[in-house]
Amino acid sequence: MDTKAAFDRDKFEAKLIEWWPQAKGNIVRDGDDYANHLMSYAWWGWKESRAAIEIELPEGTGWASDPYNHGRNNGINQCAKAITSHGIRIKGKTE
Template structure:
């Protein structure tokens, strides 16, 4: 399950004062048995669509030698992966 869906289900469980397990049982593939849960998830996804950032371009001089730029590309790559796993889109991709 992706991070966005997990966050949605956690928030719905809190809002509805029900267990996360109940919501998980209602899930059928990408949808839910409940029309209102499907609607809420569609709205949740639409709100996440606006989460889009632009990362800096990789540094061509990042040769891995120990200097100020050492590890720059690795850091950008790690940030990229973390953002993607949290449902954020990357503009310059």
């Protein structure tokens, strides 16, 4: 499992425990899934909800050597990294 997926799973489990405190200590993973079928369905729904979100960012200018555009391009790239680190796709850039 990659780091992003582990982070997403950790967020899912934290939200699950927040919503259903009795789950704490009872979350049993079965490989990439959960031993409890209801938790497996919830995990599937969590992943699908993240996959359904897609954000469109402005294009960079392509003029990285221009000091006026460098900051803009850098900002767009930093936004893209922050967005994709949460499992959200960028339109036309990520699958």
